[in-house]
Amino acid sequence: MDLSCRLHRSFDDQEYETDESSSADQYDEDDDFSSSPTTPTAWYEPHPSPLPANGDAVNERPVRVYADGIYDLFHFGHARSLEQAKKLFPNTCLLVGCCNDALTHKYKGKTVMTEAERYESLRHCRWVDEVIPDAPWVVNQEFLEKHQIDYVAHDALPYADATSAGKDVYAFVKAAGKFKETKRTDGISTSDIIMRIIKDYNEYVMRNLARGYSRKDLGVSYVKEKQLQVNMGMRKLHQKVKEQQERVGQRLNTVARTAGMHHNEWVKNADRWVTGFLEKFEEGCHFMEKAIRTHIQKGLMRQHVKRRPVGKHLTFSSGKPVADLVWTNSVTHRTPTYAT
Numbered sequence: 001m002d003l004s005c006r007l008h009r010s011f012d013d014q015e016y017e018t019d020e021s022s023s024a025d026q027y028d029e030d031d032d033f034s035s036s037p038t039t040p041t042a043w044y045e046p047h048p049s050p051l052p053a054n055g056d057a058v059n060e061r062p063v064r065v066y067a068d069g070i071y072d073l074f075h076f077g078h079a080r081s082l083e084q085a086k087k088l089f090p091n092t093c094l095l096v097g098c099c100n101d102a103l104t105h106k107y108k109g110k111t112v113m114t115e116a117e118r119y120e121s122l123r124h125c126r127w128v129d130e131v132i133p134d135a136p137w138v139v140n141q142e143f144l145e146k147h148q149i150d151y152v153a154h155d156a157l158p159y160a161d162a163t164s165a166g167k168d169v170y171a172f173v174k175a176a177g178k179f180k181e182t183k184r185t186d187g188i189s190t191s192d193i194i195m196r197i198i199k200d201y202n203e204y205v206m207r208n209l210a211r212g213y214s215r216k217d218l219g220v221s222y223v224k225e226k227q228l229q230v231n232m233g234m235r236k237l238h239q240k241v242k243e244q245q246e247r248v249g250q251r252l253n254t255v256a257r258t259a260g261m262h263h264n265e266w267v268k269n270a271d272r273w274v275t276g277f278l279e280k281f282e283e284g285c286h287f288m289e290k291a292i293r294t295h296i297q298k299g300l301m302r303q304h305v306k307r308r309p310v311g312k313h314l315t316f317s318s319g320k321p322v323a324d325l326v327w328t329n330s331v332t333h334r335t336p337t338y339a340t
Helices: 020-026 076-086 101-107 115-123 141-146 171-175 190-199 201-210 222-259 263-306
Strands: 006-011 014-019 063-069 092-098 130-132 151-154 179-181 325-327 336-338
Touching (some): 115 130, 190 201, 222 263
Parallel strands (some): 063 151, 151 179
Antiparallel strands (some): 006 014, 325 336
């Protein structure tokens, strides 16, 4: 089966088949993916399933394996760890615990997704048989007996418990011989995804502004919004200049062949002409960009002055009160007048 051509997805016991070759047409033309991570050259191989010891092993009671975590921005690294847990035994029932927001924010930090969104993401993973919401930070014997858990699966890295002593969260199950190690997937993690977003923060802000989000929705100030708009506008202008340069070069080469002139001589002259034109054009763009920034800054200063509070009941150094101070609406000349 060619995985690069077809994706098969199961949802609510129905099969959906999509053609990956046409999925690129769904993106907007002005989406910029230049800074996106490169697509892996090879697919990750599925983890092997264990073979039953005898023919009756499938009919035996399922081994109940428990895995827990935060699962924020659920990605294929999470799914591959759950796949390993699911395939620990020939007949496995995988229970996945997910901590709620209050517990996570207290011991680990703020999450991007809410607890309800994280629970729902796990329910749509093919390897998960049951999701346990409000999972405890540290597993104890009472929790194992309540859910009839035989083994706990997680990677072998030590994770600090809720105490200040810094003990391993899984110390109890490791000592009881009920811990099964899974391997992490290199190159993918929730922290890595967040870092990619932060790295290209301006790109994502401008994309969402263009798609209808307000600057208040994105937590962006008025000044920042205008700066981003100017920068993106200049970037598009430079890109158009570059494209136009390539078109002009192609047309000049065509004219040279048609006129029968020596190709190298014509190309040399054409490059000199185009370079001179672009230098003048970029110089004009620089002055235009500077003028736009100056205009925006003046506008912001005017808005700042208009929002200044009106002084009331002022006094001179002599201590004599002054009547309410009223400012005129003039922007260039602000002459104080005194109410009588």
